[in-house]
Amino acid sequence: ARAEMLPSPIARISPKRKQPHVAIIFAVVTGVLLSTITTTIWDAGTAFGVLATVLTIFAIVAYITTSIGSIFFYHRHVPQEFHPVKHGVVPALGALAFVVVMYYQFFPSPSAPLIYANWFSFAVLVVLSVVTVLGHPRVMPLRGDEHAGFADTAAATDLPLQ
Numbered sequence: 001a002r003a004e005m006l007p008s009p010i011a012r013i014s015p016k017r018k019q020p021h022v023a024i025i026f027a028v029v030t031g032v033l034l035s036t037i038t039t040t041i042w043d044a045g046t047a048f049g050v051l052a053t054v055l056t057i058f059a060i061v062a063y064i065t066t067s068i069g070s071i072f073f074y075h076r077h078v079p080q081e082f083h084p085v086k087h088g089v090v091p092a093l094g095a096l097a098f099v100v101v102m103y104y105q106f107f108p109s110p111s112a113p114l115i116y117a118n119w120f121s122f123a124v125l126v127v128l129s130v131v132t133v134l135g136h137p138r139v140m141p142l143r144g145d146e147h148a149g150f151a152d153t154a155a156a157t158d159l160p161l162q
Helices: 021-041 044-077 084-106 114-134 153-157
Strands: none
Touching: 021 044, 044 084, 044 114
16 A cells, blocks of 8 residues: 555554554454455355465465565665575575465365465455556556666655554
């Protein structure tokens, strides 16, 4: 939300506790709605399995992209700190290990309804990838070292609290 990709109220920070209270409420409400919807379709165990499968696939993709991203980050932005094993081999092996885990999420193909979770996750990831590749100005840099619409990575991580 701070990068203007979600509604701005989600970025609000509680002045008293310095917590993203609106984002927390949004996450809880979303979780309750998804749980309610899936348990009206399936029994509680199946609904949990479907939601857990979706979240697992998203977590695996996040881990893989973070591992690969860390290689590029250290190589491009802090080359003086880049260590070939620590910032190259280890993240690459971690990403590779999770590629294997992702393979077994899909093969052998799980039975319905878990297969729906796999394909739903895949569809969401394809849509998000297309949005990223097409270059939403807050996702893809327009020039140089801009990241997520910020002048540099330090500016992206040192945002003022609202």
